[in-house]
Amino acid sequence: MIVAREYLQSFGIRPSVQRVAVMHYLLTHRTHPTVDEIYSELVNEIPTLSRTTVYNTLHLLYEHGAILALCIDGVNTHFDGYTSPHAHFRCSQCGKIYDVDLDDVAFVERNTPKNASIVTDAQLYYKGVCAACANKSN
Amino acid sequence: MIVAREYLQSFGIRPSVQRVAVMHYLLTHRTHPTVDEIYSELVNEIPTLSRTTVYNTLHLLYEHGAILALCIDGVNTHFDGYTSPHAHFRCSQCGKIYDVDLDDVAFVERNTPKNASIVTDAQLYYKGVCAACANKSN
């Protein structure tokens, strides 16, 4: 948790118990969880935790650039504590979201829209069926 | 409308009045509209049109690969009748979604996830503030 606390402070975010817990969860779980997945886990260690606080916190972290927000399945927003440039792949069968390495990390930046005055975010995602699910259904 | 009708048939989609109207709208409006924007326009020419039909139709068109579905603002799904490889840029100020050309169209395909058995869709999007909005607020 010490890491999460300092990480938050490096973004100028006050490290409340709830914020540290959310940030810590994202730094230690590379599963791209939803609000509800985060809430359901953390409410065990913080019984008074409110879903709204999780929403508020994720919003705050996102605004400060401390986490990524993935709009990929059209239903839930998924969150990622790993902010280095990479893409995502969502399996429509199992719903898992995988990280995808890029052969040319500068590509996204190089193609920044010409009419953009500020760019705050860029995401590349793939959808399909993962190898694990393809094997199962054979 | 003749173009939309034939376009649908080329995907093996039965060209009902409603489907042709939706497809025609997307082929003639490069604005990445939402379900509601499409519905509100088309209900003028098809007074009995139902929102559910627009949902059904867009779903069908998407499943057949006739249109793109953009999950970019976390609230509404936006649709695009222009399916050639390109990225998108959403201005968080005005909400407009712009098309973005890519300097290397093969990039996305080249970085297809290694653990993907099937890839059905790939999207690259940017978020930020467009030049038009940046000028206004100065």
Next chain:
DNA sequence: AGTATTTTTGTAATGATTTCAAAAACGAAA
């Protein structure tokens, strides 16, 4: 025409997210 199939429609339900105001926690100053 008559029947089976597909498509459309409208209403009701679902469920993620936001709103909002009160309560609690925190920080600074004395």
Next chain:
DNA sequence: TTTCGTTTTTGAAATCATTACAAAAATACT
């Protein structure tokens, strides 16, 4: 450490996009 102002958290209620569903309408087939 008390007090006061500010920030944060909380929970209930509201919002709103999307889905479920079953009846009605349109279409295809014989």
